[in-house]
Amino acid sequence: GMGSGRARVTCVERVPKLRSAGGYQVTGVFMKNWDPLDEQGACSVDRDCEDAYRVCQKLDIPFHQVSYVKEYWNEVFSDLLKEYELGRTPNPDIVCNKHIKFNHFLHYAMDNLGADAIATGHYARTSLEDEEVFQQKHMKRPRELFRNRFEVRNTVKLLQGADLFKDQTFFLSQISQDALRKTIFPLGDLTKSFVRKIASEHGLHHVLKKKEACSTFLFQSMGICFIGERNFEKFLLEYLEPQPGNFVSIEDKKVMGTHKGWFLYTIGQRARLAGQQDAWFVVDKDVSTGDIFVAPSTDHPALYRDLLRTNRVHWIAEEPPAELVRDKMMECHFRFRHQMALVPCVLTLNQDGSVWVTLVKPARALTPGQFAVFYKGDECLGSGKILRLGPSVFTMQQGRNREEGTKKEDIDKVEPAT
Template sequence: MKLSVGLMHVRRIVCGISGGVDSAVSALLLKRKGFDVVGLFMKNWDIRDEKGTCTTDDDRKDAEFVCKTLHIPFYEVDFVKQYWNEVFSNMVKDYENGITPNPDILCNRHIKFNHFIHHAKTKLGAHAIATGHYASTSVGYNLDQIDPQVGVSLLCAADTEKDQTFFLSQITQWALQKTIFPLGDLTKAEVKKLAAESGMEKIAKKKESMGICFIGSRNFHSFIEQYIEPRAGNFIDVDTGKVVGEHKGTHYWTLGQRCLLAGLSAAYFVCNIHPEDNEVIVASGTDHPALFTSSFITEGCHWINGAPPSNTFDARFRFQHRHRLINCTGHQEWHGGYNVLLDQPMRAVTPGQFAVFYKDNICLGSGRIWKLGPTLHEQGLKEKVSFPKDLS
């Protein structure tokens, strides 16, 4: 991306520094562009695991190392309270209600692209912020040339394997107009190479963080029972209606998940959850028709740069970060959400997850999945379903 002459109106950029290679190279690139770069480390979690470890401690040290190496100021901010109230508490409530949430998407909307921006502007004098997400925008670095009538679109990254627009699909237009994504045109390999060449080899070699940040390497069942009391219930076979096992609570399970049921040779998978009856409905085989649906209804959708011009839209869709996109059509319902019809049945579409919509390389926005349409099993199909592995 080339800088325009007008860019000089945007001088100070507060770059989120996580201690990882992506945010480190983002700050490096901004500094090379001539910006006044400030590093800001964000603390969202402060509870140590059963070993007395909090990964935030090590990440903070690495973030400070990055800023020293790049000769930029280092600051930190505590958003633990905000994260607990606006992300984590809602996540726990969802699990209690048999819903599988996506806290990463909510963290981006409420914390990184709301509280972080406000802090950067009011406390650190930022004209804009930057993060290490693999994404781009329609204006690139030229935030001072935004046409209010046109707005800013969120674009997919060049590295399709690392593209993170899925996790940014709830970002507001206000926030997008104040954000730069320096890594949008780079691959992960190029990012690591730049870090190593710039005195940050140890950051380039650092193991990439995966999964939900506050769970870390812990078993999810062990983690969640610290916040939700176990409540014994039954696994019910969807074909026979018979009890085939017992569980400790519906909050431990999500659609499509395999259940290891004692004494049964067949592999069973979750196809429905009834929290009100404390029942988990299971199906025999990963390709059972009870695991597949061709439609669902969303809650009200968030459109990043304007809603579709009519009550119907055609787009491409995914509800898992690494799924390939498939075609869909959405029809707006009376409550503001959309009835989404898929071009092909999908396995384990899950209430609480976000349906993210795309047109070409533009991320249009997303809506949380509210409820599912009839499964293929409910429509009378008895045979196993053949489905692409990249949609499993």
């Protein structure tokens, strides 16, 4: 399963004598990242854990539980709150994979369970054959300050899953080479419907009845899975102080209503304005004043932009890609939401490892705090967090109108030649 509270991660250990599960000795591990004690019994962690245990019983493999509640709080959730306070919309699933699943959990599997690899249920593939994964020796090596420029790196590429609609490389775009080298994705070549068929043939009916594991995408275009179906606004206000402010029309700067905090709204989202019949949409935020700018249509030009800047990009295989280093720019594709169509763009590399992303045509609702995930063909190159946006199409139009206006006035002011 994707996402936090319900990650069902199988840890796979190589024992040639046992020809179970394609020649692997398999151990099941259930990860718990959120403590349901805070809530009013709304959490499904216990039920999910029970489901995972039943799968392991059915397959007759060992079952372990690990808890990363503390690590999740420190490395994922506190970062999420900080992002919201800065007026951004975070993506906890990407951060959770980076820090929890493919770091803490990976090391637990290697060091405590003696595993040679981990297997997760992501729809993704790598450039390594499974056999090659097991030839890689796991070394507890000191984290060098600098990577040795001369070591021959057997770089592993992250590739899209065969089922492009289910592809989950988006969520894996921040994981390290070391982790990728030790991971197999058994679902990478399969479609969702085929996976369901395998599950039913093996009598795993209780998991087939489950809803899509963790795609509880709230109205925030992000899945904080452990929140489940609860009211997202109420949940966030348990952790963040209300920051009241105004909804302001982007067109005439008129105050359209009030809100409890800019962190409750994300760009592109519908804003429910009291007394307004029409739908208005969030197009921008000003954290210094607390204003949220809204526009009166879902495809208003204020929602479209063709330029963004990331933080330092995490490149998966080649850091940074040779072409980008050589030419200082590179054509590729990107997405900033799971399952959105890939958008063609040009990257420009900055001194600090961040990139400017120029889109071939303006995209709707680019959102600071979300990750821009880059692709070349079916390879996922890595990702960077969106920190800055260029001007919207609406702003550019206004600028042009003003310029044309002044030109016209200048012409009118010129004294007629007598």
